[in-house]
Amino acid sequence: MKQQSFLNTESMDRVLIVILFLAAIIVPTANLGFNQDHMLHISSYTVSLLGKYLSLALLALAADLVWGYLGILSLGHGAFFALGGYAMGMYLMRQIGDRGVYAHPELPDFMVFLNWQELPWFWYGFDSLGFALLMVVFVPSLLAFVFGWLAFRSRVSGVYLSIMTQALTYALMLAFFRNEMGFGGNNGLTDFKEIAGFAITADLTRVCLFLLTLFTLIVCLLFCRYLVNTRLGLVAIAIRDAESRTRFVGFNTVSVKLAIFTLSAAIAGIAGALYVPQVGIINPGEFSPLHSIELIIWVAIGGRATLYGAIIGALVVNYSKTMLTGVLPEVWLFALGGLFVLVTLFLPKGLAGIRSKR
Amino acid sequence: MNKKWLKNIAMGGALSLGLGLASPILMAAETIKVGVLHSLSGTMAISETTLKDTMEMLVEEQNKKGGLLGKKLETVVVDPASNWPLFAEKARELLTKEKVDVVFGCWTSVSRKSVLPVFEELNGLLFYPVQYEGEESSKNVFYTGAAPNQQAIPAVDYLMEEAEVTRWVLAGTDYVYPRTTNKILKAYLASKGVKDEDILINYTPFGHSDWQSIVSDIKKFGSVGKKTAVVSTINGDANVPFYKELGNQGVSAEDIPVVAFSVGEEELSGMDTKPLVGHLAAWNYFMSVDNEDNAAFIEKWQAFTKDKKRVSNDPMEAHYIGFYMWAKAVEKAKTTDPAAIQKTIIGVKVPNLTGGMSVMLPNHHITKPVLIGEIQEDGQFDVVYETDGLVAGDAWSDYLEGSKDLMSSWEDPIQCGNYNTKLKKCGVK
């Protein structure tokens, strides 16, 4: 029997939240409080790295929501993440103003060298943070809604749906790589200077972004936990386990799936928006189909259908990746591949499964 | 129960090992750290692993001579895995965590542009060994690869004069280097009287594999009675199927020669070169250049990699030049502090591998000769043309509207990468 108390959270949720809270206190103090040579100092590099991990964990959370609790294996969630990232990137590009290489007050550098005379229509409005934030949520949700509406209505499910999500992210990747599209092509959007008036490379900004990501993660975790225990969530789980039966019993499965799929896309978009200022670049490679598969592996490793498992999985795998490419650069693919195989074979419930006494 | 404990122990062990490895490793003696930021996996690994090996060889050679300033040199190698955000992250790791004194790295312009903010923020030094499109000159970067005026323009001149080409196909991969190069070439060709209808420009994505239609179009474009040539800025994997298709459709170098800027000895080693004989490449160095320094370098390289058939190429020479320039600047400044190096490195002269002396210019470019080589059956290039002297790298092309008034100098008094000579101001278009 699960322990259900405050806010419907599970015990692991609470453990995780406590750890995150501790990090929220320790990391900024260690970074801002001590100076560079102090033993307890945490470098800004590490702060941004942790922030990056947390935004990826948020993405994994979104993926687990649709996969663990709705049964939709989305192999294209990276697309929503990247769209949110691009929306934020576009805002940050507008903030560069005339500090770019070509010193054009309105056009980003890449447009100047493409000889464009004016800003394309889809860039209007991105000089306002509010509008950009709106787009961060709106654009991935819109795409998810349209795609989902077409797919769920026709009862596309299972492997077909997964392959279609791959096709979707692949098509978007090809599109965004084209310089004509107006999103910077292969160079992507980079060389950011400021966010909301604060210098993007300042220590304080990094810490704030880190904290923002962390709290967004906590809030989304709580919200998702709450969601899966509502009626909507329970219907979703029913759809995951026996879709036809749920439909026959009378529930509108299409609406439920659509709602949760769109919500998950919105969360992924937010994750992308938090990722970009901390990493400093967004490029069409984020749309890569392999990326989207990798993030599913994070969820699988952490433990599908647990929510906290997705977060743990994302943190563990990305940390290992950073470490291995630093320590054993030539062998890290072996380690990563081996990790995937071993976890699938011996830890089918992921790391979270170790805890369960089954 | 046992299985579960075993799993827990394994997990715990792995985690602690991980944490342990992540903690700073104390060095026995102080060394000068040379960072190497090249992809060892992913799509760019083909080109970049060689450069990592080159750096390790150069450092080993220098250590044999006693190191620098009495200290030994140590390479710190990271793998950004052909992933642009990872490049920025690894650059930051090298500069802040590993505290390297200099970084040799990057390959594509994207990787350089994504690490540029990091280097400028932390005042690091990056030596960039690959040909690029210009339009940039950073205080923290030294561009040892060719700028467009050290590769593209001389190649086009050669074709116009020697091969009497009057019709042009500019084929490139869709990213900033080919786009900018083609922009410059289009303006240059126009300035030489070539009409728009005699220029065909085409862009393909990275890794494009089906070249049938494009090669067929090139054939058609080239069969109207005017001598046609292809200027190729196609990069990476796509070159193999492109050249294969050229060979298959019978496009011989005598009919429509292709001059490539991103195809060197290394890329040819993965191709069947028989049908490619006669096609061209423009670089500042070829392995086949007959010269004592080059022969010695190749011998050392083949011994270091334990491979008698290993080839050398232009980016390797760029790292060679860059490394020795940096070393000389360090000796001059008696420190590895970037601010000091930025002052002492300007004007430093070191020998290159083609028999000349390369000098570091105030705009952080170097002087290089331009060589045009024809592909031979054995995958080597036969030099068919050489510039008389060394060409000074120009960051801001004279053929582009927005750039022709700009110049760069990191010497006093200008200290600006995009100084406008007309308005006498820094950083204004």
Place this chain on the structure above:
Amino acid sequence: MVEETHNFWRVIPVTDSFILGAPIKVTDSEVFKTQYKKPYKKIRINNRLRSQIRLLLAKRGLVNSDPSIRIEAVNTLIKKPDTTLYAVIQERLANEKNADILEKLRLLNAMLALNHPTSKRFESSIEHLSKSLEPSSLTSLNQFLEKHPSHKQALAAVKAIEEKKHLYSLLENGFFGLSMGSVLVLAAIGLAITFGVMGVINMAHGELIMIGAYTTFVIQQLMPQFIGISIIVAIPAAFVVAALVGITMERLVIQYLKGRPLETLLATFGISLLLQQTVRSIFSPLNRTVVTPDWLSGVFTINPVFGLTINRLAIIFFCLVLFGLLWWWMRRSRLGLQVRAVSQNRSMAEALGVNADRVDMLTFGLGAGIAGVAGVALSLISNVGPNMGQGYIIDSFIVVVFGGVGNLFGTLLAGLSLGVANKWLEPFAGAVLAKILLLIFIILFIQKRPQGLFPAKGRAQEMAQ
């Protein structure tokens, strides 16, 4: 690049010209370096020199006794019609006996006749040229039109040629489409078996193709003197190697993940990373050369504007043969029957005495082997490198899904139609946009018809997660 043999001639100056010394062959690098390379200077030959020499050779070749040399000469001269040839051509026209050569000479003559608009033969020359698809015919006509812009007959001739060219260019595009499609089919067909028939999502499929390509490379390294048959030898070799890898995968990993398609996806993704890195470590990250044998190179020329590259023709042919064999095997052989039975209704097949586990293993091995064989063919047209597989995996999945999971014929049709459609769109939209449009089309198509072009018959396995 096996042994270094240096063949060369010495050019010896004699009074005010040169003579060629006897040919010299040196097989010892050291001897070459000391005795020949250092003391002598290499004469540089470049493209311009080559074409000038070729032209000179052609002019002399016209009167050679060997007809093959004469025809080559005339072909070269047709590309660059030159008025200085006028006299020679008249002479040859009178004396040439070979019909093919005569025909070409007449064409060449017609091109030259354009310089004499008042001569009797002028109109018939234009008529002659209007029927020719040689690029230089059109060029000569255009050059003539530059001087006489409103010459009706010339304009009509140009129009006729352009129309014909357009027609052939459409045909050529169709050929490109078929060949692109056959590449897709080749890449997808192994997957059609493992995914379509077994329901196993194999993310390492691309790497199996790569293994087949690398096998070809190794075979070529082992038999460098016999490049001609290396491809033939490589086919069964690649099948065996890839099938072994596949069977190992199946026995070690996949069989424990039966009925859990998601886990197989993840595990095979891990295996794909392992395979890539293994190949990278053994063979280095650089691309490896696979040499196209002579009998697969070149062009099958139908007319001067329409030629079918032989290796692409071979690939189309190969794809159809492979498909045919597989189809026949599935329909006719005992194992094929068992495979179909197990995929349609596993428990029933087991009840009837079929060892379903063994069938699974063999089926996966078959699918893997076919992927390897596809790799042999694909090594001729693409990079052979550790990342080779990644370029094929997404496309393979899309082809299989579009064609209908579980239906081989669907895969064939899907692949070919996608290739043709892509090439048809390419001139309008460019290669990338064409691909994007097709992807969008497939996404929408699957919404309308989720089971693909040819839905699986019978009680199809529910793809439960």
